[in-house]
Amino acid sequence: MTCSNAEFAGSPIYICLAQQRWTHVHSFDQRFNERSGSSLSRMSTPLLRRFQCGRVAACRVLRRLSCPTVAPARPTPMFTPSIISSNMATGTIEVSKQRFEELLESEVVHFARALRPHPMTLQQILHLQDAKSLREFLLEELPIRYARRVQLIESLSRWSDFPHMRVIRSLYFDAFRKLRAVPPEEEERFRSMLQDIKRRNANMLFHVMRGVRTMRAKHALSEEQVNRFLDEFLTARIGTDILSSQYLAITKPDSPTSVVTPDCDPVDVVRTAAGDAATLCRHHYGWSPPIDIVDVGQVRFPFIKQYLNYIMFELIKNSLRAVVERYGSREAAEAYPIRVVVCGDDDTIVLRVSDCGGGIPLDDMDQVWSYLYTTAKPACEDVSSASDSDDDDNDSDDDRGIAPLAGFGCGLPLSRNYACYVGGWLELHSIPEYGTDTYLYLNRAGNVEEAMPIDIDAHLPIRGAFPRAA
């Protein structure tokens, strides 16, 4: 289409129609209307003459000119200026609280999307011994990891309709805010802030389990989405917890100098876990089946003791429950001890837990890795509306009662997360009607980078108070 009319020759109309640039349309539109002041129907004929083009094309031009979508409103500034004062001499700018929150929110997006966390190995963490450089590293690293956690929550559609998800989001946003506000030279403040973040996040497992179970119950998530989200989210918690714990360990007087035990004795850890699991079992059932621990080769390796303890505690609890429910009494179970074998070669440490507790039906084998699957009475509350009430107290203590032996449904999947995080693996083999073998493989050298589907922070999940030793 060409414009023969001298009045509009060289007009940006052609550019605007070809490129949809509203400024040109707008200027043409203004000029056109100023000069003719006609309606669309009446103007199509003069336009025909002016542009010497077909009626359809002319009408299209006019429709575009008169259509507000072609000429959108002038862009309005995204943020209203809210600087309260600025001091050029000191280089400080005072902004309103609302503006500060907006800036933080945009920082979260930037940190989560544009910056990448640095995956570490257990050996590297073990050697982070200088408090100043670790603090400087954490001030960059932790906000990236927390920001990614915030984004992970926001990736769930309708997350904000669920109070527990809002609590989790606000806990991580708050951690992000604190870390962005603390000056690197303030050693004590940084230390107590890390402790505070850990304390406030201690009940995270409860919130996230309740949140996603409610979302599942209200059909906001499929079971597959629940498991994928929890795998990423709960794995992501481990890294931030390890890094924070490392800083707290090296800055605490008279404490071990790392969260990683350089020569961890797995048999020692298994003994502690077995003793704790048996105590819990006695508390609930009044008796506990025998447990044999077989030490092959006295292997040692760099590992985080409390994580190994967590995994072994969960595996042994499962075996205890199976044996108790199958045999019914200590006398009947005497001939079927649970057996834990600990061994390894130069590369791998292997721990096997075997029981004769009747096994798992083969059809249910995939299900055992789901966070929503348990054959025990569900322990993590039902997901009725009452359990999803708004909870403003982020430190609420959900775990005053004694921990159940089973019923959360997350012992196996969470243990697998801990194993995978440090380059290990967890497998479960079952012979239906006979028993179950669970194999834990761990990297012996501690030189595998942490798994980072997204990232992590976690206190060990708290599932209830522990009964006092009988």
Ligand SMILES: Nc1ncnc2c1ncn2[C@@H]1O[C@H](COP(=O)(O)OP(=O)(O)OP(=O)(O)O)[C@@H](O)[C@H]1O
């Ligand atoms: N050794 C075992 N023998 C028989 N069944 C088992 C064994 N280990 C696991 N299971 C089955 O797998 C299910 C899931 O185990 P998982 O440890 O993940 O959750 P849970 O034991 O039900 O609850 P919790 O999270 O409190 O441990 C169990 O409910 C049980 O049915």
Ligand SMILES: [Mg+2]
């Ligand atoms: Mg269990």
